[in-house]
Amino acid sequence: MERFKKNECYTRKEIHTLLGGSIVSYLPTVNRTVVAGCFRLDTNPDAPDIILPGNGQLIKKTAELFASSKVIVPVFIKRNIEKWCYAGNFRVSNLRTDKDEIKRYAQRTGRTDISSILYLEEVN
Numbered sequence: 475m476e477r478f479k480k481n482e483c484y485t486r487k488e489i490h491t492l493l494g495g496s497i498v499s500y501l502p503t504v505n506r507t508v509v510a511g512c513f514r515l516d517t518n519p520d521a522p523d524i525i526l527p528g529n530g531q532l533i534k535k536t537a538e539l540f541a542s543s544k545v546i547v548p549v550f551i552k553r554n555i556e557k558w559c560y561a562g563n564f565r566v567s568n569l570r571t572d573k574d575e576i577k578r579y580a581q582r583t584g585r586t587d588i589s590s591i592l593y594l595e596e597v598n
Contacts, residue, residue: 478548478560485556486512493548500527501536508540511549511594512558519583522549522561525592526579534589541569546597561596568593 495502527537550558
């Protein structure tokens with residue numbers, strides 16, 4: 475049985491209660507396993523298909539963990555304060571660190587902190 479209904483919104487507390495992990499991290503983890511993706515459109519305008527991790531050490535490490543584990547997780551997009559809408563189940567199809575590719579996304583988004591690019595694919 476599905477825990478979440480597509481396009482329905484949940485609070486981070488509800489997501490945490492069902493899946494565990496941090497209520498603030500973009501990739502909540504439990505025992506070094508990513509359990510969800512929670513993305514904001516202001517920093518990831520192409521979410522849920524393309525995620526642009528920042529350059530903080532934990533942020534980069536979690537992105538690499540997500541990419542290497544091939545785990546399938548529920549993904550949520552922030553729509554408003556305490557309103558995270560379920561977009562479906564996704565996994566990483568590719569992690570890119572090409573500087574020219576990152577530069578293109580940085581110019582497009584106005585961000586200067588992009589460390590990599592996570593390409594996600596929906597899994598039904």
